[in-house]
Amino acid sequence: MSGFAGKAALVTGAGRGIGRAIACGLARLDADVAVLDLDQAAAEQTAAAIRESGGNAIGVHVDVADEQSVAIAVAAVAKAFERLDVAVNNAGIPSTGEDLAEMSAQSWEHVLRVNLTGTFLSLKHEIPELLRAGGGAIVNIASNGGLRAIPQAPAYVASKHGVVGLTKVAAVDYARRGIRVNAVAPAITRTAMFDRVAGDTDMAARQEAITPLGRLATPEEVAAVAIWLCSADASYITGTTVSVDGGRQA
């Protein structure tokens, strides 16, 4: 894969899980990486792990649901690396597992705020920096729930369908200005988010049974696709959502 030497990247929600795998993968391909997370200690830990492996990384606090916080974080990254070429908007929260008619408006708004408005705010503040750098690539992490229903996940599914739509608009609006925007739609991936949702249930075994490849994804398998979409190898791809689902959509 083409590398990212001389390029600066940021990844939101990179303190753990899929975001951490993306940040580490970008650093292995020589990008300077800003690790953004609500959990500042986790962000610092990912950045330290990258530096210990010989990469260049900084940890930055961000709450993607808060515009001022996003503006400050993106400006800090652009100042530290003197440019921004790549952004992966991965921060997100899971479904609350409620029936639609039982869901409070507050719970609905919180999921939409982090997953959808958070992606909008990230794009809004990243795009001017990418334009200043002469163009670049953005990947939004959606979900298979952005392409189909997941039972008892109305806000999550609506938010991720929104991310897929927002990706298309951003791609079309900025294509002529040198920015590609794509999305990745993972099915269930073994991360802390999955462990929280699954709890003590047999959800992992049930999900494996209905996945053609017969197992759940690793964060690295999702990261590999996001990183490839950010690379020069994906130079003619924009506005697309790539499903990483072990055959589930089929």
Ligand SMILES: NC(=O)c1ccc[n+]([C@@H]2O[C@H](COP(=O)([O-])OP(=O)(O)OC[C@H]3O[C@@H](n4cnc5c(N)ncnc54)[C@H](O)[C@@H]3O)[C@@H](O)[C@H]2O)c1
């Ligand atoms: N794990 C899965 O099965 C799965 C499947 C499909 C899609 N996804 C999506 O992938 C992305 C990453 O999921 P994951 O499984 O790695 O989750 P995770 O819970 O393991 O990690 C998410 C990270 O995002 C951070 N975060 C949460 N809210 C934030 C906010 N407001 N601002 C900044 N950072 C915030 C958390 O602190 C955490 O470090 C999410 O968008 C999720 O919806 C995950």
